[in-house]
Amino acid sequence: MFNISYKKMFLFMFFISLFSFLPNINIEDADIMEARNFTTAREILSENNWLIPTMNGEIRITKPPLPTWITTLGFLGNHKENLGLLRIPTVFTTIFMIFLFFYFVLTLTQNKDLSFISSIVLATSFLIFKMGRTASWDIYTNVFIVGCLFYLLKSIEHIKYSFIAGIFLGFSIMSKGPVSLYAVFLPFIISYTIIYNINFKKINYKKIIIFIITSLIIGGSWYFYIFFLHTDITLKVAQVESTAWLTKHTQPFWYYFHFPIFSGIWFVLGIGALFKKNMEKFVVDIKTYRFSLLWMLISFVLLSILPEKKERYLIPVVIPMALLIGQFIYSAFLNINKNSKFINNILKIHSTIIIIFSIYIPILLFTKNYYNLNIFYIIFLTICYIIFIILFLKNFKQLDIKKLFIYTLVFMLFSNIFFAPFYLKNIMFKHNRKYQALRDVKKTDYLDNIKIYSFHQPGIRNVWNIGHKIKMINKSELDNLKFPLCIIYYDYEKDEVENLLSSYIILDKKTFYFSNTSNTELNLVKIIKK
Incomplete structure (x- = not known):
């Protein structure tokens, strides 16, 4: 399908990944997960507490520290704490996953084109490019588990790869505990054992022992260290976290039934790839197809039976989904001349949806009067989307798979680079422009050499945005503090707090x-005693 060298494939994958993850990297404010990670990383650097991290001055061992250690790289030379730069380590870690996934599929199938297509699909899947520029724990644990699976397959060739696979599994555990072990590794092992008829009598158990011991040493070392140093806190955190899986963010079993949309632009092809009977009539490698389908379904079921559910937890499903979609595209390319109604219908639905979006976006911009913001830019967007409409319509009858793949890729990247920033800045993020964002206070010396207090839980996003620790106090403690000091309070606390401060x-x-998604006002007041 693609008669190009490995070198060109790697360059293409690298730049596609960059164009997926880098645009808009500095637009969105840090969400609560990022705020926790950034605050902890900042305190690791300022207080040199690498093994026992703190967050707002309190011990933070709820999450293992490897992603936070990596995040500290974003602070190097970044004295103004630019959000885009802080997210760069996550971007390149996710790009690393794309290459690991390429080699994983290549080792599994010995098919260079399928590996290339599947990796491109993964890099441009909505949930991956969203989390790939978000500095939270979720992407890291999945990056390292993909590396573990690749080297686990390679360990068939040589025992040294068992050791490397163990290192990657240890890193995954050091990123978010046993999450990926449960949602990625276990489904992979089950499906691989079933589909490839693994004979347990022929397994080299020496390799397995090396793999397990290495992963336990790497993944468990920090946990053991924390347990023996802070046993009570560790047990309390373990109880809270295990309870949270059953009681917090609970959703019904069917909450994840819309999982194909997290493949983004490829979701129609993803739905098509789930039709097993139709797929097996034209798929090139039935065994690989059955394996990836079973892997994805087991991951989906294991995630669905847990009461706690969040959309970002679906990364373990999106990974095998990328391989399924890759097989659909590759097999459709080889079988398109067979006039398969199933293939043609799926590809036409895929093209139709992109055409609809290409029509809808200019209409949205003009009918909602957004053209007043930048008429020339909107004209440019409109012309480009008209070109996309023409290209997809021209290809509608011929259904050239290679062209369709490239057009889809260009459409997605164009929208990500040119439309998404405009949409995020001018349409999605409507905020009160009377005031600056709280994070802008870090650009000034307003809070230098002064302590900050709050009468309620300050919120970790406020701690991150301000750039200083915020201590919660009772109102009765105020007189006993060192002045001058600063009080932070929300607008809804205004009457109560200002009455006290009188x-x-x-x-x-x-x-x-x-934040840039909220009109909620925050006040910072410097006070001294009368």
């Missing part, structure tokens, strides 16, 4: 908005 001299007061 007994003090207010040196300065500044109002900010909480």
Whole structure:
């Protein structure tokens, strides 16, 4: 399908990944997961507490520290804490996953084109390019588990790869505990054993022992260290976290039934790949297809039976889904001349949806009067989307798979680079422009050499945005503190707090908005005693 060298494939994969993950990297504010990670990384660097991290001055062992250690790289030379730069380590770690996935599929199938297509699909799947520029724990654990699976397959060739596979599994455990072990590794082992008829009598158990011991040493070392140093805290955290899986963010079993849409632009092909009877009539490698389908379904079921559910937890499903979609595209290319109604219908639905989006976007921009924001830019977008409509319509009858794959890829990347920033800045993120964002206070010396207090839980996003620790106090403690000091409070606390502060001299007061997705106001007040 693609008569190109490995070198060109790697360059293409690298730049496609960059164009997926880098655009808009600095637009969105840090969400709560990122705020926790960034705050912990900042305190690791400022207080040199690498093995026992803190968050807002309190011990933070809820999540293992490997992703936070990697995140500290984003702070190097980044004194203004630019969000885009802080997310760069996550971007390149995710790109690393794309290459690991390529080699994983290549080792599994010995098919260079299928490996290339599947890796490109993974890099441009919605959930991957969203989490690939979000500095949270979820992407890291999945990156390392993909590396583990690749080297586990390679260990058939040589025992040294068992050791490397163990290192990657250990890194995955050091990223988010046993999450990927449960949602990726276990489904992979079950499906691989079933489909490839593994004979347990012929297994080299020496390799398995090396793999297990290595993963336990790498993955368990920090946990053992923390347990013996802070046993009570560790047991309490373990109880809270295990309870959370059953009680927090609970959703019904069918909550994940819309999982194909997390493949983004490829979701129609993903749905098509689930039709087993139709797929087996034209798929090139039936065994690989059955394996990836079973792997994905087991991951889906294991995630669905857990009460706690969040959409970002679906990364373990998106990974085998990329291989399924890759097989659909590759097999359709080889079988398109056989006039398969199934293939033609799926490809036409896929093209139709992209055409609909290409029509809808310009209409949205003009009918909602967004053209007032930048008429020339919107004209440029409109012309480009008209070109996409023409290209997909021209290909509608011929259904040239190679062209369709390239057009889809270009459409997705164009929308990500040119439309998404405009949409995020001007349409999605409507905020109160009377005030600066709270994070802008870090660009000033307003809070230098002064302690900050709150009468309620300060919220970790506020701690991150301000750039300083915020201590929660009772109102009765205020007189006993060292002045001058700063009080942070929300607008809904205004009457209560300002009534209390009337007994003090207010040196300065500044109002900010909480984030670029919220009109919630926050006040910072510097006070001294009368």
